[in-house]
Amino acid sequence: MIINVFVYETIKKNYLDEKEMNYLTQANILSNRVRLSVDESTIEFNQLYLNQMMDEIGHLVEGRILIIDRNNNAIYDSFNDIRDTKISSEEISRALKGERVVSLYKLDRYGETMYISVPVIYYDRILGVVFMSISLQEAYNTINSVKNLLFFISLLTLLLITGISLVFANLISQPIKVLTEAMQRTAQGKLNERVDIDGNDEIGQLSRAYNFMSTKLSHIEKQRKDFVANVSHELKTPLSSMKLLAESLIMQPSNNISIYHEFLEDIDSEIDRLNEIIESLLSMVDLDEEKLNLNYKLTYVNYLIEKVVNNIRPLAEKKNIKIIISQWEKIQIFIDQGKIYQALMNIIYNAVKYTDDGGKITINIEKEGRYAVIKVTDTGYGIPKESLPYIFDRFYRVDSARSRKTGGTGLGLSISHQIISLHQGTIEVESEVKKGSTFIVRLPMDVNKH
Numbered sequence: 001m002i003i004n005v006f007v008y009e010t011i012k013k014n015y016l017d018e019k020e021m022n023y024l025t026q027a028n029i030l031s032n033r034v035r036l037s038v039d040e041s042t043i044e045f046n047q048l049y050l051n052q053m054m055d056e057i058g059h060l061v062e063g064r065i066l067i068i069d070r071n072n073n074a075i076y077d078s079f080n081d082i083r084d085t086k087i088s089s090e091e092i093s094r095a096l097k098g099e100r101v102v103s104l105y106k107l108d109r110y111g112e113t114m115y116i117s118v119p120v121i122y123y124d125r126i127l128g129v130v131f132m133s134i135s136l137q138e139a140y141n142t143i144n145s146v147k148n149l150l151f152f153i154s155l156l157t158l159l160l161i162t163g164i165s166l167v168f169a170n171l172i173s174q175p176i177k178v179l180t181e182a183m184q185r186t187a188q189g190k191l192n193e194r195v196d197i198d199g200n201d202e203i204g205q206l207s208r209a210y211n212f213m214s215t216k217l218s219h220i221e222k223q224r225k226d227f228v229a230n231v232s233h234e235l236k237t238p239l240s241s242m243k244l245l246a247e248s249l250i251m252q253p254s255n256n257i258s259i260y261h262e263f264l265e266d267i268d269s270e271i272d273r274l275n276e277i278i279e280s281l282l283s284m285v286d287l288d289e290e291k292l293n294l295n296y297k298l299t300y301v302n303y304l305i306e307k308v309v310n311n312i313r314p315l316a317e318k319k320n321i322k323i324i325i326s327q328w329e330k331i332q333i334f335i336d337q338g339k340i341y342q343a344l345m346n347i348i349y350n351a352v353k354y355t356d357d358g359g360k361i362t363i364n365i366e367k368e369g370r371y372a373v374i375k376v377t378d379t380g381y382g383i384p385k386e387s388l389p390y391i392f393d394r395f396y397r398v399d400s401a402r403s404r405k406t407g408g409t410g411l412g413l414s415i416s417h418q419i420i421s422l423h424q425g426t427i428e429v430e431s432e433v434k435k436g437s438t439f440i441v442r443l444p445m446d447v448n449k450h
Helices: 002-035 047-060 090-096 137-187 202-251 257-288 301-318 337-353 385-390 400-406 412-422
Strands: 064-069 074-077 101-107 111-122 125-135 296-300 322-327 332-336 360-368 371-378 426-432 436-444
Touching: 002 047, 002 101, 002 111, 002 125, 002 137, 047 064, 047 074, 090 101, 090 111, 090 125, 111 137, 137 202, 202 257, 296 301, 296 337, 301 322, 301 332, 301 337, 301 360, 301 371, 332 337, 332 436, 337 360, 337 371, 337 412, 337 436, 412 426
Parallel strands: 322 360
Antiparallel strands: 064 074, 064 125, 101 111, 111 125, 296 332, 360 371, 371 436, 426 436
């Protein structure tokens, strides 16, 4: 509407300005011709010559022409209605003073009308006025037709734009509605929801991100349930054993100290197993603390690994597993000794636990650019290809039945991954089923300790 009003007013102004300039030019030409009818001797208009001349050229002007003398008398009228009549108007008065005047009026009979008054000057003397009255109603009708056409086109365009907007709004809102409904179902606990929205726009990207999140949540939920089941089993088994042993002691009629000693050793072993599970869970909580501080100390990685191997060697010797440390140089870096010790212990302990009797574990220590690299290679069961992306996830266990048999909780590698990440390092795994696995730990040698 604003554009229409602006266009309409602009067209009207330009059209009227053009008409004004055109008619003012005609009035000036008539003024110059009328001056030729002045009698030089009397300095008055020659009425006969004036009438003859105006009759010849008056029909060229679309409106009415009046020639007014200096006494406001109409000495010529192209319509022959008011000749020899005294006429007074503001336009004529101003023209007699030397002005060129253009005025617009809306008359009841003629509609929109333009008055033009131009003085007739003869040697610096104003002898009269050329007065033109021209109807502009036809011009206004044309302008109004343009206005109506503009409004019609605008209305049609508005309807078209509204229709197109509704279509596009529906195209945009429908995927959002589908996505919103899927999110609401997810909020209600249905974690495996997916949305099928194609496209490379923001909605398509959002839907793919939602599908990834949904898959991840579903996977985490499955791990959580598996973990709760596994931990419940792990906690229930030693508790059941301890209860059974305690009841046996209570019901034992004999006072044989050796029997009590044997039963108490079994109870102590089950308590150790419970402590291991609880300590793993507490480690996960500690590593999740946002304000966790690392106690950096300058440490020889070689000595730290030898310490880990010495502590784990008795378990390896029980399975006749050979552990080889391959090192070409001493590597000294700033690390949190306790936490890196825990991370390496989990990795090497897993290697021993999942390697068959008589197997071999090789630990390589070397430098690669700005990193100290530790590679732990075993000849164990290996990890299936489909399990490799999840091996460092919390609670994830490749073989739950075997893990329960060997005492695993699915937390060790996740803890190691978090500890190494806190040191701005990386941990990767390469594995092939029935051939073994290699865990590669990279720790930056120029780590920012702050």
